[in-house]
Amino acid sequence: MKMASQTTRTRYVLVGTGNRGTTMWGRELLAGWSSHVELVGICDLNLMRAERARAMIGSNAPLYADFDAMMAELKPALVIVCTPDDTHDDIIVKAMEAGADVISEKPMTTSFEKIERIREAEKRTGRRVDVSFNYRFAPTAARMKELIQDGAIGEVTSVDFHWYLDNAHGADYFRRWHAFTKHSGSLFVHKATHHFDLLNWYLESDPVEVKGFGQLLHYGRNGPFRGPRCKTCPHKSECDYYMDLAADPFLDALYEEPSAVDGYFRDACVFREDIDIPDTMTASIRYASGVQVSYSLNTYMPIEGHHIAFNGRRGRIEMRQYERQPWSEPPADEILLVKSFGGGVERIWVPHEPGGHYGGDNRMRDMIFKPGSNDRLKQRAGSRAGAMSVLTGLAALQSARAGGSVAIEPQPA
Template structure:
């Protein structure tokens, strides 16, 4: 069999930033030996055309997903559309005979989870979820330390994630700012964090108690406008986004907005925003590990802090991604032993590519034959479902009060 016939024929659905870069241009630049892009689908054909040029492909464009599936019969469909549309595309792709890679989160509701899981079981096809944080070199080393028993059995985890006032604000400019589209950041963003916890602890969350409010963006703003480009407050607003200054975003979103009305620089202070921007949660796991979690979206820093507390010690990481001071191009894990065992400082150098090498490692795992998944990093639909269920429970707890139990039957 020739190398060309061994390549997986894939279709890309959704040509926003992530689809165009991670699963378009970057995938073809680094993994063209293993994949062939045979079709690009987006309801906005102008955006799809711009994305195709950026990707450097001559694959045909489609606005109709079913027509693309019927004409191309791809082996694989990569889904990069808004979160609330994932389930419909995934199910139709599976029923059309393709495997699926879904950008996180897998979906946004319990009913949609059940629909995806049923279709996967019924068709015998595979769904992967793009949990690239599992593959970062630092996360991999922490997982190794836990499995080696470096601190004994874990009893609790402190986990706090910080989005700076550029990255965090972006979620409030876009469709993510509405629960109906993203499930809130407890689902869209925290799906990464809850999945990391589930993977690190090798257990399922069983109940969640949370608090969450919209304290900074939305109606809390001192003023607002129709969008940054047309806003009378652009001079005084620290969140002003000049799309024209970013050729990539401008090409992908500005002219295409005339087709579908979706603007990339919507006001972060829109009164209709209905997701929280300040979130905390306490999570209990089936193995009785207790987790204290928080997510903040308007910090002067970007990164996270995580610490695992065990019977024999503590593993601690403060990962810096962006801050107003300089840090070494590496992460420092502290392994602190109890009873006078001292401290070991483990330095993990950053690797090239997104998420300090995690994106590249994940694509290697998915596409290169014979990859060794010794740490069980490749994530399927069950992993995607459990992280979403945790986010759904956290949002319900914050809005309705009380503790919300997580029903594992939703993913079987």
């Protein structure tokens, strides 16, 4: 992607005005990187939501419901895609065919066929797709990558990786469009795409085989009762998952009145009987390098964060990151570097930085938009990285539903 010089700003359009588009790629991007980018258009099928997002962003960019018309009139250099996952491929391909580079929110897409379509269009048009894998840029992730890369524990042979979503964050996926496989590919794709990408990046190898398990054990039809949505639910006084949308002015403005336009309620019931994605997931992953990974994702925990450990021939790197928990933690992450054969233990503290993902969001935007950024850790992620993480999630879901292990389709460079 050709980025701005000191005198030229990249003209970009924002497609999709939900939470992520409005904040990460709207208000925050303009607040911190306005010398490098210029928002020239905003597109959403729901123009009421788009209008409210534009006000929150603090922009006067024109609004469009028609993506093709916006591209023809504005001819932007960059399109940032923040729509539901199953719609990404159409927008990404059209953007590149119109001469624009693309930043796609994760996951890049939701099926093998859509991956092929995006990668073929990228090769054919000569444009570039970046995928928003901001966890690669988090300070702690970067430090662990350095340790692995420097051979601190020798050759890595296996990884333990477990992710925990708490009862607030985890439940939110089951309120929204993410709760249906046709839109999100399941959380094996939508959420775990971050985690599988981190593994691929840490290990610098491709996953080749996955055995997955996944069940809907807590949300959906497992609930004791259900209603049409939280706002009108007769069980709101007894439901642990009741969400008062009006108590959040940001979400209320983006979704409540705009729901009259598209029928999308932001506070849908987490116990809807037609929810079809797992909420409890595990996977065993084998890499081309021989590394074996044990992975899990749980969506209704009393804590938020993750635990990861790299087991090597000469030691172990272990980290437990708490994002939310019912006790106090210092504003830093502790990495334990444990050497084999009496090599001792080194405790490495990595302070949190301002901004989302403990500074990862800011570092990623710096890398993409500021000229001359040094990508020494290969953190910037393109379409191949986006493809490999999605393919891992799709294989895990297929295995969970059909049984057996599933081979992952190789991807060209």
